[in-house]
Amino acid sequence: MLASKKAYQRGVSLPSSNPFQRLAELLSGETPGLDPIVMTIGEPQHAIPDFTAEVLAENMAGFRRYPPIDGSPEFRSAVASWLDRRYNLGGLIDADHGVLPLNGSREGLSFGAIAARDQLNKGLDHPVVILPNPFYQTYAAAAHVADAEAVLLDAVAGNNFLPDLDSLDAELLERTVAFYVASPTNPEGFVADTAYWQRLIGLARKHRFYIFADECYSEIYRETPPIGILEAARDLNEEQGGGFANIIVLNSLSKRSNLAGLRCGFAAGDPEFLKKWAKFRGLAAPQVPLPAQAVAVRAYQDESHVIENRRLYNEKFEAAEKHLGPILGPVTPDAGFFLWLDISRWGDAVAVTKALWTEIGLKVLPGSYLASDQSDGSNPGRNYIRISLTAPLEQTEIALERLAKWLGDKA
Numbered sequence: 001m002l003a004s005k006k007a008y009q010r011g012v013s014l015p016s017s018n019p020f021q022r023l024a025e026l027l028s029g030e031t032p033g034l035d036p037i038v039m040t041i042g043e044p045q046h047a048i049p050d051f052t053a054e055v056l057a058e059n060m061a062g063f064r065r066y067p068p069i070d071g072s073p074e075f076r077s078a079v080a081s082w083l084d085r086r087y088n089l090g091g092l093i094d095a096d097h098g099v100l101p102l103n104g105s106r107e108g109l110s111f112g113a114i115a116a117r118d119q120l121n122k123g124l125d126h127p128v129v130i131l132p133n134p135f136y137q138t139y140a141a142a143a144h145v146a147d148a149e150a151v152l153l154d155a156v157a158g159n160n161f162l163p164d165l166d167s168l169d170a171e172l173l174e175r176t177v178a179f180y181v182a183s184p185t186n187p188e189g190f191v192a193d194t195a196y197w198q199r200l201i202g203l204a205r206k207h208r209f210y211i212f213a214d215e216c217y218s219e220i221y222r223e224t225p226p227i228g229i230l231e232a233a234r235d236l237n238e239e240q241g242g243g244f245a246n247i248i249v250l251n252s253l254s255k256r257s258n259l260a261g262l263r264c265g266f267a268a269g270d271p272e273f274l275k276k277w278a279k280f281r282g283l284a285a286p287q288v289p290l291p292a293q294a295v296a297v298r299a300y301q302d303e304s305h306v307i308e309n310r311r312l313y314n315e316k317f318e319a320a321e322k323h324l325g326p327i328l329g330p331v332t333p334d335a336g337f338f339l340w341l342d343i344s345r346w347g348d349a350v351a352v353t354k355a356l357w358t359e360i361g362l363k364v365l366p367g368s369y370l371a372s373d374q375s376d377g378s379n380p381g382r383n384y385i386r387i388s389l390t391a392p393l394e395q396t397e398i399a400l401e402r403l404a405k406w407l408g409d410k411a
Contacts, residue, residue, distance in 0.1 A: 008125075008126045008149050010144070010147065011144055012150075014140050014141065014143075014144045014150075015137055015140060015372065018137055019137065019365055019366075019369035019370055020040065020041060020365075022369050023040065023353070023363075023365060023366070023369060026350065026353065026354060026366075027354065027357050027363070030354065030357055030358050031358065032357055032358065032361035032363075033357070033358050033359040033360050033361050034360050034361035034362075034402065035361055036357075036361045036362075036363060037361060037362055037363065037391070037395060037398065037399045037402075038363045038391075039362065039363060039364055039387045039388050039389070039390075039391060039396075039399055040363055040364060040365045040386075040388060041388060041390075042186075042255075042337065042338065042388050042390060043260055043388075043390060044254070044255060044258040044260060044309075044337075044390055045258075045390045045391055045392065046258045046309055046312055046390075047258065048257070048258050048259055049257055049258075049259070049298075049299060049302065049305040050305070051295075051298050051302070052259070052295055055291075055294050055295045055298050056291050056294075056295060058294070059290060059291040059294040059295075060291060062289065062290030062291045062294065063289060063290075063291060065290060066287060067287040067288060067289060067290045067293070068287070069278055069281055069282045069285075069287055070100060070101075070278050071099070071100065071101035071266075071288065071293060072290060072293050072294075072297075073095075073096075074293070074294070074297050075099075075101055075266075075288075075293040075294075075296055075297055076095045076096065076099040076101075077095045078296065078297040078300040078301060079095075079099045079266045079268065079296075079300060080093040080094070080095035080098065080099050080268070081095075081300070081301075082300040082301075083230060083268060086218075086225070086228070087228050087230050087231040087234070088231065088234075089230060089231070089234055090234070092230075092234060092237075092243070092244070093230070093244075093268060094271055097271040097274065097275060098244065098268055098269065098270075098271045098274060099266055099267070099268045099274070100266060100267045100268075100274050100277065100278055100281070101264065101265070101266055101287075101288040101293060101296075102250070102252070102264075102265040102266055102267055102288065103263045103264070103265070103285070103286060103288055104252050104254060104260075104263040104264065104265045105214065105216050105250040105251060105252040105254075105265040105266075105267075106138050106265075107265070107285060108212075108248070108250045108265065108267045109136070109138045109139060109142055109180070109212060109214060109250060110138055110141055110142050110145065111142070111145070111277075111280070111281070111284065111285065112142055112178060112180075112210070112212045112248065112250075112267075113129045113142040113143055113145065113146035113148055113177065113178040113180075113212075114142070114145050114146040114280075115273070115276070115277045115280055116129075116146070116177040116178040116209065116210040116212075116273075117146045117147075117148065117177045117178075118280070119210075119273060119276055119277075120177050120208055120209070120210075122175070122177060122208070124175060125147075126147060126148055126149045127146070127148050127149070127175055127176065127177040128148060128149050128150075128151050128172060128175045128176040128177065129142065129143035129146060129148040129149070129150050129151070129176070129177065129178045129179075129180065130150075130151050130153060130163065130168075130176055130178070130179045130180065131143065131150055131151070131152050131153070131180050132152070132153055132155040132162070132163045132180065132181055132182065132185070133152035133153060133154050133155060133371050133372055133374075133380055134155065134186075134187060134188075134367060134370040134371035134380060134381045135152070135180070135182075135186075135370070135371070135372075136182065136186055136214065137370075139180040140372070142178070142180070143178075146177070146178070148177065148178070149175075151172065151176075152372055152374065153167060153168075154374070154378075154380040155185065155188070155380065156380055160190045160192075161185045161188035161190040161340075162181070162183070162185065162190065162192055162196060163179075163181060165196070165199055165200060165203065168203070170207070173203060173206075173207035173209065174207055174208075176207060176209040177209050177210065178209060178210050178211075178212055179200065179204065179209055179210070179211050179212070180212045180214065181200070181211065181212070181213060181214070182213075182214040182215070182216075182217075183197075183213065183214075183215060183218075183226060183227075183228075183229070184215075184217040184218065184220075184221070184226055184333070184334060184335035184336045185336075186214070186216075186217065186336065186338070187336075187338045187340050187367070187370055187384075187386040188333060188336075188338075188340040189217070189333025189334055189335050189336035189338055189340065190333060190334055191221075191226040191227065191334045191335055192226075192227065192229075193227060194227055194231070194232045194235060197227065197229045197231075197232030197233070198232050198233075198235070198236050200229075201229070201232065201233055201236060201242075201246065201247065202236075204246040204247070205242060205245060205246050208246075209246070210246055210247075210248055210270070210273060211229065211246060211247050211248065212248050212250065213228075213229040213247065213248065213249045213250065214250050215228055215229070215249055215250065215251050216250065216251055216252055216254065216255050216256075216265075217255055217335055217336040217337070218251060218256075218335070219255065219256040219306050219309075219310065220255055220256070220309070220310060220313055220335055220336055220337050221310065221334065221335040222314060222317065222332065222333075222334060222335065224334075226334065226335050228249065229247055229249055229269075230244060230247065230249055230268070230269065233247055243270075243271075244268075244269040244270050244271070245270050245272070246270060246273075247269040247270055248267050248268070248269045248270060248273060248274070249267070249268050249269050250265065250266070250267050251265060251266060251268075252264065252265025252266070253265065253295075253296060253299055255337070256299075256306055256309070257299045257305060257306065257309070258309060259295070259299065262292050262295060262296075263288075263292065264288055264292040264293065264295070264296045266296075312393070313337050313389060315393055316337075316389040316393055316396045317332045317389065319393065319396060319397050319400055320332065320339055320389065320396075320400055322400075323397075323400040323401055323403070323404040324339075324341070324400065324403065324404055324407075326404075327404060327407050327408055327411070328341060328342070328407070337388060337389045337390055338386050338387065338388055338389065339386070339387040339389065340367070340384055340385075340386055341384060341385050341386075341387065342383055342384055343383065343384065343385050343407075344383035345411065346407065346410050346411075348368070348382050348383065349366035349367045349368045349369075349381060349382055349383065349384055349385050350366045350368060350369075352366075352385060353365070353366045353385060355406075356385075356403070356406065359406065360402045360403070360405075360406050361402075362399055362402055362403060362406075364385045364386065364387050365385065365386045365387075365388075366381070366384075366385060366386075367380075367381030367382065367383070367384030367385055367386055368381040368382045368384075369381070370386060387399075387403075
C-alpha cells in the first residue's frame with residue numbers, strides 16, 4: 001500500500017517517541033504474571049570477539065588524536081576487502097573513495113537523506129524520502145532532518161515484506177531524493193533478491209535518487225548468505241555499466257560482531273556521493289575514534305567469531321520452530337534475529353503484548369509500534385509482535401515454552 005497523497009506537514013510521519021518508550025507507557029503500572037523475561041530490544045548478548053580488549057589496548061594512544069573524517073587507510077582497506085570477499089566484487093570497491101567510516105550505521109542513516117537532498121538539488125521545498133513501513137525509526141528521523149515528505153510503503157507478506165515497487169509512479173519518483181530499504185528486513189527478516197535490487201537500481205538511476213541499503217543484519221542468516229545490493233550492481237554492470245552510482249550500503253559491527261557499544265560502521269558504494277558526503281561530515285559529524293577503527297580492522301579480517309555467533313542464533317531459531325511451529329506454522333525468517341509473528345487470531349498486537357506481560361511475564365514489542373498509521377488508519381504491524389532472540393538459549397527456551405502454552409490455551 002502506498003500512503004495517500006496529502007499536503008506536506010513537517011514531522012507528520014515522525015513517531016512521537018521510540019517504540020520502547022511507547023511500550024514502557026503501555027505496561028506502566030502492570031505487574032508481570034510470572035518472572036519477567038524481556039525479548040524486546042535487538043541488543044546482542046553473545047560474547048564480544050576475544051581480540052577486542054587486546055586490540056584496544058594496543059591502540060590506546062589513538063585516543064589522543066582527532067581521527068581523519070574519511071577514516072584510516074587500514075580501516076578503508078579492511079572494509080573494502082571484506083566487501084570484496086563477501087560479495088565477490090572483483091575489486092570494484094575503491095578503498096580510497098568508496099568507503100567511509102561511521103559512528104555506527106545509524107549515523108549514516110540519519111544524515112543520508114539531507115546529503116542526498118543537497119547533492120541532487122532538485123529545486124523542491126520538500127523532496128520525497130521513501131521508507132518501508134514498518135521501519136527502523138531512524139529512517140523517519142532522516143526524512144525529518146532533511147525537511148522531506150516521507151512516503152511510507154507498506155511492507156507486507158504478499159511482497160516478501162519489501163516495499164512494493166509497482167506502487168510507485170513516475171511523478172513521485174521524480175520528486176524523490178532518497179529511498180531507504182533494509183535487507184534483511186527489520187523486523188521481518190526477509191531478503192531482497194537480485195531482481196528486486198536491480199529493478200530498484202534502475203529506478204534510482206532513471207529518476208535521480210539515492211538508495212540507502214541498510215544491510216546491518218546481513219551476517220545473521222540461517223543457511224544462505226543474503227544477496228547484497230553491491231552484488232546485484234556488479235551483475236548489472238556486466239550488462240549496463242554504472243558501477244555503484246546511486247547506491248550507498250550501510251553496515252556495522254553491532255550485529256555481526258556483537259559490538260553495538262563500539263559505534264563503528266561504514267558506508268560504501270557511490271564514490272562521488274561519498275566524496276561530497278565526507279566534506280559534509282567534516283562539518284557536522286564526529287569522527288570515529290582510531291582505536292575503534294583498529295578493532296574494526298581486526299573484526300573484518302576474522303570470520304570465526306561471526307560463524308559462532310550465527311550458530312548460536314540458529315540454535316534459538318530451531319527452538320522457536322520446535323515450540324511455535326505446530327501452532328503458527330513456520331516462523332523462521334531468512335535472516336536477522338527476530339521473530340515476526342502473526343498473532344491476529346488472538347487479538348491485535350497491543351492487546352496481545354499487554355496480555356503476555358500480565359499473564360506470563362513475557363515482554364515483547366507490538367508490531368504496530370514499529371510502523372506508522374496510514375491516512376486510512378491502517379497499520380501493517382497491527383497483527384504482529386516482534387520477539388528478539390538475543391537472550392541466552394536457556395532463557396529463550398523458557399520464554400518460547402511459555403508463549404507456546406499461552407497461544408495453545410487461548411486458541
